[in-house]
Amino acid sequence: MKRLKVISLLLDYPREVLWQHQHQQELLEECDNLPLLQIFINELCALPQLEAEARWVAQFERGRATSLLLFEHVHGESRDRGQAMVDLLTCYEQAGLVLNERELPDYLPLYLEYLSVQPEQDARQGITDIAPILALITARLRHQDSLYAVLFAQLLSWVDYRADSERLSKKVREESDDRSPEAIDAVWQEEQVRFLSESGGCDSAQQQHQRRFARQPAVQYLNLTSGGQ
Structure with missing residues (x-):
């Protein structure tokens, strides 16, 4: 599914190819019926590449609150995370998705890439399974006025997930900043x-x-x- 593939690409570490005019146009065409994604692409690519890279690192690599590693939000550093990784890796292998030695199976852009080649019903269920995590990350990103919040919101919208926004906002306001x-x-x-x-x-x-x-x-x-x- 184009939506998941595009969001997977946009959530990943910003690559130089995003700043190439032809590639930008191809992405915008892929999102011809998804105006919020088009806005995101235009806003991201309006930044200098080095600034976009620095923002991504600050957003997703410092602290766990908005980590793109799904199992950090579920298992933390417990041993259960290792087995969960193995199980997910098996799903990828069955789908013909080959990881390089530096990729972790629970990395959200990779998981979205996997779902993008699954039947739509299975892909929607795959997003629904992680929707509570996505909703909490969305609330945290919005609290930080992050550009990336729209990508998570698009995933939740696709599966019609309705989070308790008031409860999540209250929770996020009470959290300390684990990126300091x-x-x-x-x-x-x-x-x-x-x-x-x-x-x-x-x-x-x-x-x-x-x-x-x-x-x-x-x-x-x-x-x-x-x-x-």
Whole structure:
């Protein structure tokens, strides 16, 4: 489905190809009946590429609140996340989707790419399965006046998901900003103490880098088996 494929591309790290005029026009044509996506493309590409890249990193790579790694919102750093990754990877392989060694199966743009080649009913169910997570991220992005909020809202609209906006807004207003240097520092320090106590310090530097954040309550149960079938 074109919608999911386009949103997958736009949610990913901004690539140079987006700033090539011909590619922009092709994307806009793909979204000919999706004016909000057209507006997003125009606003994103109006930024200098380096600024767009910096904004993306600040939005999705610092803190977990708006992370694009789905299982961080469900399993955190628990061992259950590993098995969930394996199960999702199996779904991708069955669909003929090949990941490179640096890609994580629960990366939202990758999941959307997978759903884009599934039957529409299965794709809609796949979005519905993660809708509570998408709704919370949408509320957080809107609270931050992020350009990217519209992409998440488009996914929710496609499956006609109605979130309790008032409750989510209240929750988001009460949250602390986990992207601040102080918050990231505190989590790193806690992770170091916790991990050293568990492993005796074996490979701690590498694993601290891979396991950046240790503390976050689970948001919702997530069913991602067979694309929501």
